[in-house]
Amino acid sequence: MWRRVASLSSSISSSFLAQTASRLNTWESLTTGIAQQAKGVIAPKEKTPFITFVLGGPGSGKGTQCIKIVETFGFAHLSAGDLLRREIASKSADGAMILNTIKEGKIVPSQVTVKLIQKEMELSDNHKFLIDGFPRTEENRVSFEQIIGVEPNVVLFFDCPEEEMVKRVLNRNEGRVDDNLETIKKRLTVFQALSLPVINYYSEKGKLYTIKAIGTEDEIFEQVRPIFAAFEQTVG
Ligand SMILES: Nc1ncnc2c1ncn2[C@@H]1O[C@H](COP(=O)(O)OP(=O)(O)OP(=O)(O)O)[C@@H](O)[C@H]1O
Ligand SMILES: Nc1ccn([C@@H]2O[C@H](COP(=O)(O)O)[C@@H](O)[C@H]2O)c(=O)n1
Numbered sequence: 001m002w003r004r005v006a007s008l009s010s011s012i013s014s015s016f017l018a019q020t021a022s023r024l025n026t027w028e029s030l031t032t033g034i035a036q037q038a039k040g041v042i043a044p045k046e047k048t049p050f051i052t053f054v055l056g057g058p059g060s061g062k063g064t065q066c067i068k069i070v071e072t073f074g075f076a077h078l079s080a081g082d083l084l085r086r087e088i089a090s091k092s093a094d095g096a097m098i099l100n101t102i103k104e105g106k107i108v109p110s111q112v113t114v115k116l117i118q119k120e121m122e123l124s125d126n127h128k129f130l131i132d133g134f135p136r137t138e139e140n141r142v143s144f145e146q147i148i149g150v151e152p153n154v155v156l157f158f159d160c161p162e163e164e165m166v167k168r169v170l171n172r173n174e175g176r177v178d179d180n181l182e183t184i185k186k187r188l189t190v191f192q193a194l195s196l197p198v199i200n201y202y203s204e205k206g207k208l209y210t211i212k213a214i215g216t217e218d219e220i221f222e223q224v225r226p227i228f229a230a231f232e233q234t235v236g
């Protein structure tokens, strides 16, 4: 979506677009309106974005359920953790800092994570986004609103007992540097202290859908399905 625009508007910085869109608070202005007006191109009707934040503690099953939501409802899946791990793998300038932060179970500066999410959104042709593992902190949340200029439509919270989360993470076997007991304990502390306030914020805004994240993957998805089914007509 933004990719096509970017080629038309190299002289217009994305931060200028984001700032303007933040004021107008519409995706259309953010993506095509300004750039195309500047070039005298007639803007096609773009779809309004539909943003879902997917929250929950480490191992609560966010990634597993996102795969099912993608298969069933055609969303684009953006995992903040995966984007950060990709930065480490690509040996980018921030790679070493990100690796140390993840090993410590801490939170990477919001500016870094939001820029990675923004880039993925710009490259996507989809207008329906699942943003998995974000926002983890109030700072993450505010930074997204400031840089991207939109708020989520839906926030999912996978509510899972700690004991079950620890068991799942220790059995995950994907070679992640943070899948060890020491880091899991730190991540659980960070979740309680920094992520739960974000979840409470969205609950107060009436955007939170809490899923009881115990049972089989399919049983859990049967709680998720009706949430997206209810929006399907309007979202497209
Ligand atoms: N309902 C379930 N029952 C048992 N195991 C599950 C269930 N859902 C997911 N798992 C397994 O638990 C592990 C963690 O799941 P997943 O990676 O989806 O969690 P996550 O919330 O994305 O965790 P993280 O925040 O650490 O990325 C995986 O190995 C996954 O296969
Ligand atoms: N918004 C975020 C998301 C993740 N991190 C760091 O990555 C680690 C792994 O994240 P997962 O979503 O894959 O569990 C996480 O523990 C953080 O260190 C982050 O900083 N900010």
Ligand SMILES: [Mg+2]
Binding pocket: 062, 063, 079, 081, 133
């Ligand atoms: Mg995950």
